[in-house]
Amino acid sequence: MGLAAPAGAQVDAQALRVRSLAASCAACHGTDGQAAAGGEMPRLAGLPADYFAAQMLAFRSGARPATVMHQISKGYSDEQVRALAGYFAARGGR
Secondary structure, three states, rough: OOOOOOOOHHHHHHHHHHHHHHHOOHHOHHHHOOOOOOOHHHHHOOOOHHHHHHHHHHHHHHOOOOOOOHHOOOOOOOHHHHHHHHHHHHEEEE
């Protein structure tokens, strides 16, 4: 008989997966989406989740022009996009 992981462990594992996904955004958009003020890259922290997700899907479909985001966005599933959207929305606009 297998033992189920405690609920807290499942939440921690999910949070770790989302943080790992978000870490790949840091090179351009700053740690936790806190891009440098006055920089060319937009801040992701504090963006409304629906807006973030819509922009990622627009990059993926080619509806929104981009230099590299159209390629990067294709590497994320819809579920991952939603998870990232929630992650960055929760970071606030500090």
